[in-house]
Amino acid sequence: MVAITLSRQIGSxxxxxxxxxxALLGFRVICRELINQAAAAAGYPEMALALIDxxxxxxxxxxxxCCASFAAAEREVYLQFIDQGHVVLVCGDGAVMLQExxxxxxxxxxxxxxxxxxxxxxxxxxxVAAALARVEASDRARRVFIRKQHRTCWDDPHLYDLIINTxxxxxxxxxxxICAAVNRFAGAGSPQEERHVD
Amino acid sequence: xxxxxxxxxKFVHPIEEAFVxxxxxxxxxWEYEPKTFALSxxxxxxxxxxxxxxxxxxxxxxxxxxxxxxxxxxRHKNRxxxxxxxxxxxxxxxxxxxxxxxxxxxxxxxYDLAEPITGTAAQAASAQQxxxxxxxxxxxxEPDVPEQKDEQ
Numbered sequence: 226m227v228a229i230t231l232s233r234q235i236g237s238x239x240x241x242x243x244x245x246x247x248a249l250l251g252f253r254v255i256c257r258e259l260i261n262q263a264a265a266a267a268g269y270p271e272m273a274l275a276l277i278d279x280x281x282x283x284x285x286x287x288x289x290x291c292c293a294s295f296a297a298a299e300r301e302v303y304l305q306f307i308d309q310g311h312v313v314l315v316c317g318d319g320a321v322m323l324q325e326x327x328x329x330x331x332x333x334x335x336x337x338x339x340x341x342x343x344x345x346x347x348x349x350x351x352x353v354a355a356a357l358a359r360v361e362a363s364d365r366a367r368r369v370f371i372r373k374q375h376r377t378c379w380d381d382p383h384l385y386d387l388i389i390n391t392x393x394x395x396x397x398x399x400x401x402x403i404c405a406a407v408n409r410f411a412g413a414g415s416p417q418e419e420r421h422v423d
Numbered sequence: 424x425x426x427x428x429x430x431x432x433k434f435v436h437p438i439e440e441a442f443v444x445x446x447x448x449x450x451x452x453w454e455y456e457p458k459t460f461a462l463s464x465x466x467x468x469x470x471x472x473x474x475x476x477x478x479x480x481x482x483x484x485x486x487x488x489x490x491x492x493x494x495x496x497x498r499h500k501n502r503x504x505x506x507x508x509x510x511x512x513x514x515x516x517x518x519x520x521x522x523x524x525x526x527x528x529x530x531x532x533x534y535d536l537a538e539p540i541t542g543t544a545a546q547a548a549s550a551q552q553x554x555x556x557x558x559x560x561x562x563x564x565e566p567d568v569p570e571q572k573d574e575q
Binding site for chain 2: 257261264265270271273274277278280282283284285351352355358359362
């Protein structure tokens with residue numbers, strides 16, 4: 226049972242790549258559902274809002290107790306999805322939480338901050354300066370969450386099996402790279418024994 | 424992710440409208456005042472006190488009550504929320520104290536989100552921005568200032 230975790234920076238086209246990979250491999254793409262379920266299981270639904278709120282607009286301030294309960298519940302929810310197999314888990318901390326699992330490929334999608342800001346500016350019809358402020362706020366929120374919850378740095382390349390910079394790599398090419406990696410991975414890691422995921 | 428449905432809801436307070444815009448911005452589904460909780464009844468079973476939280480977020484299975492930062496209002500609402508938790512322990516409800524988010528919204532150019540907060544800095548900034556653009560346009564249209572002669 227192969228599964229993928231996909232961590233992405235805002236504006237890196239990570240969501241688009243996740244969708245493309247899901248379509249190519251026939252994998253289910255799971256994103257918001259993960260944190261909603263984990264927050265509900267932890268008994269702190271407000272934790273889901275705190276995680277969605279990259280820009281600090283909702284004003285959620287989860288307590289330490291809430292964060293600890295969430296971390297425990299989160300892992301259980303991730304494992305339930307992994308057990309189903311053939312899933313792309315779009316999440317910031319999947320690679321940290323599921324590092325020891327042998328059948329999970331960890332992907333990271335990045336791009337330079339200025340490029341991400343330009344993409345957001347075009348998408349939301351705002352200035353590049355405002356878009357850059359959003360990029361910085363989102364990066365900060367996600368970095369702080371991983372550091373507080375897992376005492377690690379989300380930019381640590383050792384957490385990931387494949388890191389793709391979408392500065393030059395397009396969405397279809399990134400999706401193709403990930404699919405190739407998954408296919409090799411499903412073939413017990415041997416390039417000679419490459420086979421497709423059924 | 425479920426796209427929130429657009430509805431023609433009449434909000435009681437501008438902070439509710441601003442909050443909905445934030446929920447829509449993040450793609451969070453919401454329902455406005457969908458349920459009233461009875462808090463006390465008289466000897467005939469008639470409801471004497473009730474509470475209707477502002478929002479229900481179905482994907483998070485959580486009610487949200489908004490309040491401004493006035494301490495008296497917060498105390499009053501906290502009391503009602505404690506009563507709801509006593510009577511309906513299975514209900515998730517959160518009191519959100521809305522601080523001033525206008526500066527943040529302006530920084531991110533979320534003018535649409537800031538707009539419902541009437542008389543805000545957002546509007547002032549928007550007006551100021553328009554004024555600046557107008558001034559810049561006017562400056563472009565001004566005739567060239569004659570060059571001063573070098574007195575040397």
